[in-house]
Amino acid sequence: MDIKLASTQAHLVQIRQLMLANQKSNLNPGIAASDGFLSFEYSADLLSEMMRTTPPIIAASKSEDTPDKEIVVGYALAVTTETALKDEELAVPVRYLETQGFYQGTPIKSLKYLIMGQICVREGYRGQGVLAGMYKEFSRVYREKGFDVVVTEVAKTNERSMRAHQKAGWIVFDSMESKGVAWDMILLDLLRGETKQK
Numbered sequence: 075m076d077i078k079l080a081s082t083q084a085h086l087v088q089i090r091q092l093m094l095a096n097q098k099s100n101l102n103p104g105i106a107a108s109d110g111f112l113s114f115e116y117s118a119d120l121l122s123e124m125m126r127t128t129p130p131i132i133a134a135s136k137s138e139d140t141p142d143k144e145i146v147v148g149y150a151l152a153v154t155t156e157t158a159l160k161d162e163e164l165a166v167p168v169r170y171l172e173t174q175g176f177y178q179g180t181p182i183k184s185l186k187y188l189i190m191g192q193i194c195v196r197e198g199y200r201g202q203g204v205l206a207g208m209y210k211e212f213s214r215v216y217r218e219k220g221f222d223v224v225v226t227e228v229a230k231t232n233e234r235s236m237r238a239h240q241k242a243g244w245i246v247f248d249s250m251e252s253k254g255v256a257w258d259m260i261l262l263d264l265l266r267g268e269t270k271q272k
Contacts, residue, residue, distance in 0.1 A: 077207045079129040086121050088146035128152035131212045133204045147199040150208045151191030158189050166252045190226035209242040217264040227257040
């Protein structure tokens, strides 16, 4: 397993395929409840913009059929506030953070923060440390780029995702509602060092 920055169009195509396969609307309710789900679908254009500004972290495995071909088995999307404001869905939490978000008494907008756009691990690779490995690399890469914290939101109904985030060191710092969905706002402090790994 190789955990690294995405660097090719093939990586982006596979990220989008994995994203679509794990949308809540494409999963049976039992699987969504037990394995978690994705709430947002990003366009190919927005993924390309992310690739230019804040390349996704991917977990790639060699194909058994074609050893020289990589299969993306997980991804973590990083999004700057500038890119997020270009997308209607991503703009909602950014506007909230810019006007109401606080972490330990400090306004989020005064920190150099990054949005975790989404993280996903392919079925069959879950529970094998892929998520922890991607978080570790994500934290290293974006801490080195000067970011203080990473923020994202998790649907309150997505208990599996919340447990995975908390295991990696994320903390709930606020909550909000958007389009009838209740969200926990969570944060990973990159200045506190490495993410937790258990």
